[in-house]
Amino acid sequence: MQRVKFLTPLTSAALLLVLLLTLLRHYAIHKESPTTPSELSTSFYANTCPDFPKIARSVIRSEVANDSRSSASILKLHFRDCFAQGCDGSLLPQVGKEQGDGRSTKGLKIINNIKRAVETSCPETVSCADILALSARESVIALGGPSWTVEFGRRDNPSSTSVAAAVDAIPSPNLTATQLIESFQKRGLSKRDLVALSGGHSIGQAQCSTFSARLFNGTAGDSIDPALKSRLEKTCPPTAPNRLNNLDPSPTTFDNLYFRAVQANQSLLFSDQQLLQSDLAGFVKEFADNQKAFFIAFANAMIKIGKLSPLTGGHGEIRASC
Numbered sequence: 253m254q255r256v257k258f259l260t261p262l263t264s265a266a267l268l269l270v271l272l273l274t275l276l277r278h279y280a281i282h283k284e285s286p287t288t289p290s291e292l293s294t295s296f297y298a299n300t301c302p303d304f305p306k307i308a309r310s311v312i313r314s315e316v317a318n319d320s321r322s323s324a325s326i327l328k329l330h331f332r333d334c335f336a337q338g339c340d341g342s343l344l345p346q347v348g349k350e351q352g353d354g355r356s357t358k359g360l361k362i363i364n365n366i367k368r369a370v371e372t373s374c375p376e377t378v379s380c381a382d383i384l385a386l387s388a389r390e391s392v393i394a395l396g397g398p399s400w401t402v403e404f405g406r407r408d409n410p411s412s413t414s415v416a417a418a419v420d421a422i423p424s425p426n427l428t429a430t431q432l433i434e435s436f437q438k439r440g441l442s443k444r445d446l447v448a449l450s451g452g453h454s455i456g457q458a459q460c461s462t463f464s465a466r467l468f469n470g471t472a473g474d475s476i477d478p479a480l481k482s483r484l485e486k487t488c489p490p491t492a493p494n495r496l497n498n499l500d501p502s503p504t505t506f507d508n509l510y511f512r513a514v515q516a517n518q519s520l521l522f523s524d525q526q527l528l529q530s531d532l533a534g535f536v537k538e539f540a541d542n543q544k545a546f547f548i549a550f551a552n553a554m555i556k557i558g559k560l561s562p563l564t565g566g567h568g569e570i571r572a573s574c
């Protein structure tokens with residue numbers, strides 16, 4: 253006669269415990285992680301809007317050929333949208349109200365141009381958040397930077413980020429290394445990601461008001477090169493808060509010269525100069541010495557940024573205009 257073996261009560265309890273722990277761990281990972289990678293996919297529009305990537309690429313190429321800074325404005329918008337309250341396009345409606353040099357408004361106009369073209373091919377299908385994510389990659393490529401895989405399926409937030417929430421979430425250029433690390437770690441981004449992503453400042457410009465605290469009286473703990481400081485004091489008198497300065501020596505090429513400038517204490521923003529603090533400096537050296545390593549790290553970190561708390565599935569909407 254065949255003997256059926258039953259589990260002893262002790263083995264059953266142990267198995268139950270392992271199962272419970274596995275479930276708890278799974279829940280904790282998904283609850284703590286601000287990213288939801290599994291809900292986005294590269295083939296999301298394969299049937300519903302296959303021409304979307306082609307349309308976006310062609311608009312970005314012609315815009316960047318006319319004005320290379322367009323790339324920088326779009327990259328900045330994508331980063332800030334994702335940081336504010338997740339990649340849900342909620343920063344965009346607020347951009348029109350922004351004070352300053354109007355560059356974010358220019359970036360938004362380009363996103364809306366793509367939106368209009370995409371709506372003609374496939375109405376009410378592609379979200380502004382997805383257009384922004386893809387445009388950021390195309391913008392970086394257009395200036396010689398790396399490519400990365402963009403997944404789609406983000407939906408737009410029907411309400412816009414409040415000004416107060418955006419100010420609170422988007423890192424200020426006056427943050428110290430410790431504060432920058434904390435701000436990025438809260439979103440699941442490592443110190444290496446922080447340094448690589450700061451390399452986004454390899455392109456574009458900043459207004460005097462964003463670093464004027466470093467000039468004249470100076471900021472405690474700032475290692476700014478004295479020659480750069482006295483040059484900036486001349487170009488940035490208190491009467492010219494919106495005047496523009498290049499963020500790195502080659503603002504229309506995406507390259508690793510930004511990291512060499514950081515090493516030479518010649519970065520424009522206090523927050524960029526803070527990358528020489530503590531163990532961040534090792535990553536600055538790595539990327540200054542090796543552009544390929546920078547490109548790989550930047551691309552990987554942009555993939556993470558693009559997955560910050562998107563609205564997917566039945567949440568959110570497809571906005572008619574960005």
Ligand code: HEM
Nearest residue numbers: 324325328331355423424425449452456457458459462523
């Ligand atoms: C680490 C924290 C960061 C801080 C404190 C910061 C701060 C700033 C500031 C103050 C400006 C100048 C804005 C103006 O003049 O209106 C700026 C510009 C810019 N930022 Fe950042 N940023 C950070 C991270 C990033 C990241 C992660 C990216 C992209 C990956 C990025 C991309 C850009 C670009 C491309 C510009 C130039 C925009 C243009 O020329 O229109 N930034 N950033």
